[in-house]
Amino acid sequence: MNINMGPQHPATHGVLRVELELDGETVVKATPHIGYLHTGIEKTAESKLYYKVIPTTDRMDYLAPMSNNLGYCLAVEKLLDIEVPEKVKYARVLLTELTRVMSHLVWVGTHTMDLGAMSMMLYAFRDREYIIDLYEACAGQRMMTTYFRIGGLAYDLPADFDAKVKRILKRIPEAMTDYERLLTDNRIFRNRTIGVAKISAEDAINCGLTGPCLRGSGVNYDVRKANPYSGYEKFDFEIPLGHNGDTYDRYLIRLEEMRQSLKIARQALEGMPEGPYRAHVPGVVLPPKEDVLSRMESLIFHFKIITEGFKPPRGAVYQAIEAPKGELGYYISSDGSNKPHRMRVRPPSFVNLSALPKLVEGGLVADVIAAIGTIDIVLGEVDR
């Protein structure tokens, strides 16, 4: 029998259609069909000045907007060969780690709801609000933040930044204890996840899996450790690894990753240096707004950057970051003009989703739900 799961089924986490060929309850063949959003973000980037591309990156993984901002800004900074101030590095690390926590909170909520645990979703979304509040304080936006800029941040950190981060660092670990009490030894949850959607280390590498999906199979690859960016080499944290490569291992890994992210965020908050929130590179990095209002040179540079942009040298760069879902990379090719000649996003969700048939074929149809959830896809990123 052939059935279609999705494209609007709540458990498909967006507009994904999976065509299933069944023999009884066993999945013989699974074919994911994507391509319902047609956002055209890569094409759009070719017609925009470099700094105007940043808002489009939020829309790809809307559950981790700061990670997308960071990947793009780092790629353009690499293209321009500019260094940002230490304070910017620390603030970016802190905010992207909290983004990871936020993304994993949504994951644990929606994934467990797929498996029938309704209350878990309400708890996770409630605790996510603390991080959304911090976003709002920093960027003035709760979801599409566009807070990072090429060469720095959009605004300086807000006055109550410390207090808001401390509230998160206190609240989330308490909440996680509750989650674990609810799920980790829960018999139903264990039965639905242990041994489900299993993938070996060798297959995971060959499928190009990254992030918790790869580390769940025991492969020690994390961009933050392998090729540190934004000053990650200064922070003390560990990379949790799984053993069995099943859904339960990936759950344990994401939970531990949240703890490690909070640990990094605590270090970043304690070590946050004083200093400017933007690099001083006239003609390339927007000058701070207060300077624009009081200094003629800053006003001129501001005007020129906004109207003409800047022209990086010819060449191509690739910058990867460890986003909540895996390796998020930006490949930017410059032809020397003020717009990207080509911007390619290496989306973790797209590549991870391509492994779905491998995860579900031979399993039960009910486990397809668990498999889709455990990949943690966001369709905005799949269909850029």
Next chain:
Amino acid sequence: MRDKLREYLEKNFGDALIREDDFRDQQSFYIKKDFFLDICRALLNHDEFQVKFLSDICALDWFGDREEKDGRFEVIYNLFSLKFKYRFFLKVRLDGEDPEIDSLSDLWHCADWLEREVYDLFGIVFIGHPNLVKIVTPGELQGYPLRKDFPLTYEIPQFSYNKDEPPEVLQ
């Protein structure tokens, strides 16, 4: 690994190498199309390098640029050695007329979708791909959107003065 990789490719695939590029400390090798599959297979199975991870496949179109003389399309393979934590790029130039290149789907499972995406958006054919069909654009869309000569349209916004007229689309 940077120097060893260069030495290895120069020694074993000297005829295949066109040039090396080291922009912003990123190693890229431009290679000839005919040798491409052999190089990938050799790197994947090489005992020391262990280039097991194909991170990404993408392409770009040099239409109208001075680079077009070396081949209109550039297909970029983003490879990563988990052992050395080292990333490098293999780049292949293809002609504008009927661009085609060997598929890597036999070597890496992830090449399946990545190649389909490049095919869908650039019209580059991957020889030997088991299921080379569109993946992200609608079935009725003609042409390849990420090519530089793909015609862009513009829809006139509807305001009060033209709300009764049918939407007008400009080529």
